[in-house]
Each structure stands twice: as structure tokens, then as C-alpha cells.
Amino acid sequence: GESFPLAAGERAAFHWQMAKEEPLLRVRPAPGQGGFVPKADEGWSSGFPIDSPGTFIVYCEQGVSAEDDGWWESLLRILVVVRLVNARMEISFALAPPAPPPYRISNQTGFVLTCSQKGVSAARRAHHVRPKSVSPFAWAEGSLEHTLLVTVSWMQTELSNRSKGTQWRSMQLHPLREHHPLNLDAMLQSVAIGTSGNVVAWARVELQGGVRVLTVTEKKEKPEEVVMTTEDEPHTFLAVDLAGIGLSVVHVHLGELVYISAAQLKLDYVLSANSATLELQLHSFQVDNQQASATLPAVLFVKVDPQALLPAVHLSVIKRLR
Structure with a gap:
């Protein structure tokens, strides 16, 4: 496939020309950044769809083999957001915060x-x-x-x-x-x-x-x-893994009041005959005041430490049912 460079902060028009192939886009940092000079087929992220809105986290290898120590920490993690804007798909890229391996x-x-x-x-x-x-x-x-x-x-x-x-x-x-x-x-x-x-x-x-x-x-x-x-074998398991989610509170006369956003939300629920377990992880959380008169629009902001692999919020609840 074809590739083209895109500098930080740059915008460019893009047309998917392979009509018979699934529209999956891949990205990688320009060769030489960070000291890693990949071959033509190295360093690319996994393919992500661009024909419908969505949020994805992809990663690019930086010359460290998957079997070597430090492989996961060496990956360049990229947050991809695909949005529908004025009848066109708009794709934006940003660095994703550190996270433990899935x-x-x-x-x-x-x-x-x-x-x-x-x-x-x-x-x-x-x-x-x-x-x-x-x-x-x-x-x-x-x-x-x-x-x-x-x-x-x-x-x-x-x-x-x-x-x-x-x-x-x-x-x-x-x-x-x-x-x-x-x-x-x-x-x-x-x-x-x-x-x-x-x-x-x-x-x-x-x-x-x-x-x-x-x-x-x-x-x-x-x-x-x-x-x-096994004394208490689980019979139900529910897993939710979202790269990002947003909630907007809108008043019919005043317009948008509050926007709540969260990144890298993971929820696991395990149910057995004797107990229920809930595990919640959240890597960033923000509440914004959307009123034009707001002098401090960020009402609440919680973000993970860039040097740590732990989530900003980690909640674990175990309840005995009997």
C-alpha cells in the first residue's frame, strides 16, 4: 500500500483508493525518531478501520523483540480517534498514556x-x-x-x-x-x-x-x-474494554452544560454461586464545564502518572452472596 508523511500538528486530505480492500489504516513514527530506523515493513501498527467512528489504541514496535525484556515498555502507544465531521471521516492521533499489558x-x-x-x-x-x-x-x-x-x-x-x-x-x-x-x-x-x-x-x-x-x-x-x-466455580463473566468514552449533558435552552470523558476504561465482572467480583480500571477521567462564561472549564481532572504503569483509578469489590 501507499504511505505518506504527516508532521505533528499537520492536517492532510486522504482518500482510500483500494475499493475492493477493507479500509484498514496503519501508522508508524517517521524512521529515525527515537533512534530506531525500521525496515520498510517494520514498526507499523495494527490495522484499524476508518469507515466508521471509533476510538482505538494501537502500538508500534521500536526495535525491541517481543521475546526480550522491556518489549512492552518500549512500544509507542498511539490513541486513534475516528469521527464523522461534516460528512467526512476525520482521523486524529495522540500519544496514549502508559498502561499494563492486556x-x-x-x-x-x-x-x-x-x-x-x-x-x-x-x-x-x-x-x-x-x-x-x-x-x-x-x-x-x-x-x-x-x-x-x-x-x-x-x-x-x-x-x-x-x-x-x-x-x-x-x-x-x-x-x-x-x-x-x-x-x-x-x-x-x-x-x-x-x-x-x-x-x-x-x-x-x-x-x-x-x-x-x-x-x-x-x-x-x-x-x-x-x-x-472447585468450591466456588464462576458461571458468569462480563468484560468491557473501552479505549475512550464521552458523555455530554445538554440543556434544551442553554446548550451543552457538561462534558465527561474517560480513557482506557476496563471493567470485569465475575459471578459465582457464592460471590460477585467487580474490577474497574480507569487511566484518565475529566469533567469539563462547557459554558462559554466558565473561567476554569476543567472541573475535575484525574490522569495516570506518565512514569507508572498503574491506572489512575483502580477499584476492586468482592461481595459474598451467601
Whole structure:
């Protein structure tokens, strides 16, 4: 596809010329900014639709591999707002505040996990999670199916002499199970990785501190046994994840009075027979007085610390039902 530069504060007309293709736009910072000089196909965000209003948060890689420490912190996060203005779609970009990763992969096995999104080339975006380690994860393409493909491999390490007095360590991965699909929305269910006659690991997704954590273990238990031994198994799960939301209070004679906006709202509700759990995270919140006579239009403003990965507001409520 075609690309064109857009400087900070600049506005430019744009026409989608590929009528037969889905209107998905991608962005990336100009090469060389921040010291990272990407190749032609590197550093681009995931595609986001521009044919209808919406708000998205996309991120651009800055030369740090997904399997390296600090990958999530190195990403350039961009807030994209698509609005309908005077019969045209207007697209604006701004830096998004820091936030924790939407997922974490906890590998409690002695194997190496290779994780990638279904439909995305593993060579482009594969997360290699070492044994007994935890790695952040995010979908490479928001417009594609949110299914994780997991390969479980055992690692062979060899030491050999490349020259006199110099040892060289080589590692080879031997797959036990390749490209096993996992649904990260299937909360609190133990899922076998492998076939019915050859289960190599077990996967389970849980909510920990507002982040969905995929835990992979070697414990071979049948899902039915897990349900029987769980005293308070949740039966209902509701998740809401909004990049931004706004509410306007309008008077029929005075016009708009108050505008309330919030960014990166995450709400998780889990209901079981004995308890109800509510987890709320909010990264910024603002109330504006929209009256022309207002001398201080910002009535209330709460924003996350740019140096922290914690939300500005984090509410966790657990209620016993019995």
C-alpha cells in the first residue's frame, strides 16, 4: 500500500483508493525518531478501520523483540480517534498514556512456549516464553481473530568448541505440540494442550489485578476434575474494554452544560454461586464545564502518572452472596 508523511500538528486530505480492500489504516513514527530506523515493513501498527467512528489504541514496535525484556515498555502507544465531521471521516492521533499489558503468559512448565496470533506470521510477531517465566502479550492485529496459537517445545542445549579455548552454546527447539489454538476469553477453564491421548500441558486464563493471565502448567488434570474440586466455580463473566468514552449533558435552552470523558476504561465482572467480583480500571477521567462564561472549564481532572504503569483509578469489590 501507499504511505505518506504527516508532521505533528499537520492536517492532510486522504482518500482510500483500494475499493475492493477493507479500509484498514496503519501508522508508524517517521524512521529515525527515537533512534530506531525500521525496515520498510517494520514498526507499523495494527490495522484499524476508518469507515466508521471509533476510538482505538494501537502500538508500534521500536526495535525491541517481543521475546526480550522491556518489549512492552518500549512500544509507542498511539490513541486513534475516528469521527464523522461534516460528512467526512476525520482521523486524529495522540500519544496514549502508559498502561499494563492486556495479557500475561505465565509459563510454569519446563518447556519453551512459542505464542502467536492466528493469522499473523510467527516470524513477524512470535513470543518465546522461557520455562518458569512470565511474558507480556498483546494482539498483533486487532482486526483479526483473537485466537492464540501455542507451540510447546523442549529445548536441547549443546556446548561445542568453535576454536581453541572458545566454547559455543547452541540451542534447538523440538516441538511436542505445534500451533495449538487457545481462546483467551475462556475464563477459568482448564484446557488441554495436545490430543486426547497425548496431553503435554494445561492452560487456564484467570483475572489477576485487572490483567488476564494465561497460565500453562504440566499438571495433567481433566477439566471435569477441576470443576469438581472447585468450591466456588464462576458461571458468569462480563468484560468491557473501552479505549475512550464521552458523555455530554445538554440543556434544551442553554446548550451543552457538561462534558465527561474517560480513557482506557476496563471493567470485569465475575459471578459465582457464592460471590460477585467487580474490577474497574480507569487511566484518565475529566469533567469539563462547557459554558462559554466558565473561567476554569476543567472541573475535575484525574490522569495516570506518565512514569507508572498503574491506572489512575483502580477499584476492586468482592461481595459474598451467601
